[in-house]
Amino acid sequence: MVKGIYIHIPFCNIKCPYCDFVSFINEDEQLYERYVNTILKELSFYQNENFNIRTIYFGGGTPSVLKPELIGKIISYIRNQFDTIKNPEITMEINPKTYKENDFYKVANYGVNRISIGSQSFLRKNLQSLGRDHQPIDVLKTVEYALKSGINNISLDMIYGISGQTLDDLQKDLEIYTSLPIKHISAYMLTAYEDTPLGKMVEKQEYQMPDEDITTLMFEKISDYFESKGFFRYELSNWAKLGFESRHNLLYWEDKQFLGVGLSAWSYIGNKRFGNVKNINEYLKRVENDKKPVEYSEILDEREKKREKIFLGLRLSKGIDIRDFNSVDIFEELSEQKLGVIDNNRFKLTSRGLMVINEVARKLIQELNL
């Protein structure tokens, strides 16, 4: 049963050096319209799947480069064509400076009830170091517009571990983020992915990543501070006020099925994971010629599913159900090492465990012979 739909909007006004999502700079309104029509057509390919839509998510790129009407067009298509619950969570990623107050009223009207703002930091030097083109004030305005339009389920992104960032700098961000009338914060440690401009700068030693000692401290400090302000960590990088967890993102970590449409989008339907092409022309051409734009797919066997359960489930504060696995020894060993706790048949990572999550996941997969 497919429970959520992800729509990828691969357009941006600028390309951030650290971003590893598929997106490119394009301001051609005609292309936007053609792209949206293609999305609708791609959606129609999946009409025979079993749907019960609870979440819709517009991600990017920058979905807010599209006029609200185009967003509305996609939402109403989904609601008309697929079985959708009465009050689905409909999230839209919005970049500061893109949508004005009026646009918020419009998207709220089309059903958007959750927004995720690419704020990243409230310190100018951080924004500059990250190559962002907005100012702190732009974020505040965006929050204000959203609230006015009636959207109060607001998430802000935060990036830490930025070149030159001190623990005091982080403290300032933490205080501002938690003082805002928002429900959700995603805090990511800056990662220099290989094929990004940032990755290349780091390789050429033009960008100095902060050392492991300081980022480790930051990792600990963030969680402590957020929790003290009523934002609870429910996933490695995500904190929310009670009841405001991202229902859509939870689908990914809880092994639920979802359809992704648009350039480079990924889906998980039945026992198959599949991903779309990354070239825009190829994407448009394939769909317009009535072909699915899928270029990669993988059938998951039981073993693979268990492996995924481990590395996705470990990210969640509720952890994994150890009864799904054939031995408890390794879970007990990791608990003895204070990397996790076993509570009510669930194994959950401690703060220390989260810090070495990949190694713990690898160890589990190895010890459980998966």
Add this chain to the structure above:
Amino acid sequence: MSERLKHIRNFSIIAHVDHGKSTLADRLMEFTGATEKREMKEQLLDTLDIERERGITIKLQAVRLKYKAKDGEEYTLHLIDTPGHVDFGYEVSRSLTACEGALLLIDATQGIEAQTIATFWQALNLDLEIIPVINKVDLPSADVDRIKEQIADVLGLDPDEAILASGKAGIGIEDVLEAIVNKIPPPEGDENKPLKALIFDSYYDPYRGAVAFIRVFDGEVKKGTRIRLMSTGKEFDVTEVGAQLPKMTSLETLKAGDVGYIAAAIKDVRDIRIGDTITDAKNPTDEPVPGFRPAKPMVYAGLYPTGSTTFEDLRDALEKYSINDAALTYEVETSPALGLGVRAGFLGLLHMEIVQERLEREYNIELITTAPNVIYKVITKKGEELEIRNPSQLPDVGLIDKILEPYIEASIITPNEYVGAVMQLVQEKRGIQKGFEYIDKRTVLLRYEIPMAEVLFDFHDKLKTVTRGYASFDYEVIGYREGDLVKMDILINGEPVDALSFIVHKDKAYRVGRSIVDKMKEVIPRQLFEVKIQAAVGSKIIASARVAPMRRDVLAKCYGGDITRKKKLLEKQKEGKKRMKQFGKVELPQEAFLSILKVE
């Protein structure tokens, strides 16, 4: 002597690696018309490719050439290959036994090397006619006068007899062939006597079975002959005789003086022992060719499966591999640290490397190899003599009267400016100087007695380093001597790892213990918890180090599209740990088991 014998010449080429042996051999084949120039490259390579597909490698063990000499007569020349490494000294001596003469090839730009001298002495002891050939004379850096001086001083040969040649430029090839015909005596032997043939090489062919390369001394062998292998008494019916022309070609018969191959549907290459004598089962010879001894391993190491390889996989691979390598011996052993594996015996370190590499590459075996060791002998207080092939099996100190270790005599040839550096290096290795002589104005031959264990690991590399690559080295095992030796144990988180134990001279124990612990700290990756490494002699800890726990991973986001990528990353991480061996909760990489090799 029969007319047939008068027209046969059997010879080898003695040369240091890179002195141009194969190029010269190619030229001889080309000149005698065994191969066309073009065919040489293309067809031979083609054959090799086919062989490779079948999973076997054939080298040219003994090529038969037809040469029409200046005297107008046609001669049959057998060029017999010799292995080019110190590990295979015995095999070299068997190949030389099959010949009446040898070309001693010296690179005009390099001069004589230690290995060449060692092989030269072997050849001389076998009464071979030696023809010095100075190769690469066309190169600008060739120094023919210096080489001639070495030939006179070191080898005691007449330098004026040396042939100036260049395999690459095709210089002096005919002179070499004429010298072979005119200087090397024809083989002696009587084809009417009972069959007596020496096995000097062998390989396993999937179609022919084990194939033996032989030199017939007396008698005759042909298809259908029932042969007996004299060391074991086993008998077989010959299915094929032939020679490499250079392709494997069936012949009617091989008679006294001839060199070629025989096949007899022999399934196990171990039945064809190098140095053994083949005779006619119905009409046997009284005496075998002298000098046979079974292959004797000099170096032992543990081979253990790791990653996805099981012990059964390893055992199957070893069984298949050893079809073609009779020198490899192995027996099953169990290590508390590494589980079920084998203790394998090798002729030397190179042999060990070859085995390890081929098991990994050709049989997809993932291996952990423990540090190699020599065979120690222990005399217990009760007077028993024990052979120790695995350091962890050394009896309790209280039970030991004395420990003996093998010694070698090493010959080192070096330019005189590096003599000091070599002396210092050998002294560190507990070497005792036995000889010092100039072999030309600038080059010195040093002889040392050194405990074999000391040259096992990095001696050759270090020798090359301190002499900027100029020194050469050869050795011969000379017997066992008492040593002041102790067993050192390595403890990981307080538990001794048997596979890491080794035997060391008492005076060096502290230094080696410190060094190995530091090396291990470098190679053991950070784990989820602290890892403590200690070196101990008996119950005394003499060095320790700790590997701090891992700080943190890369903590990246993970949404819909990241899942597959994340999986690949985990897979990669898993791959990276494949060569790790779990010891308790600690994962030890292959490098940890070889840290002893890197001790300063």
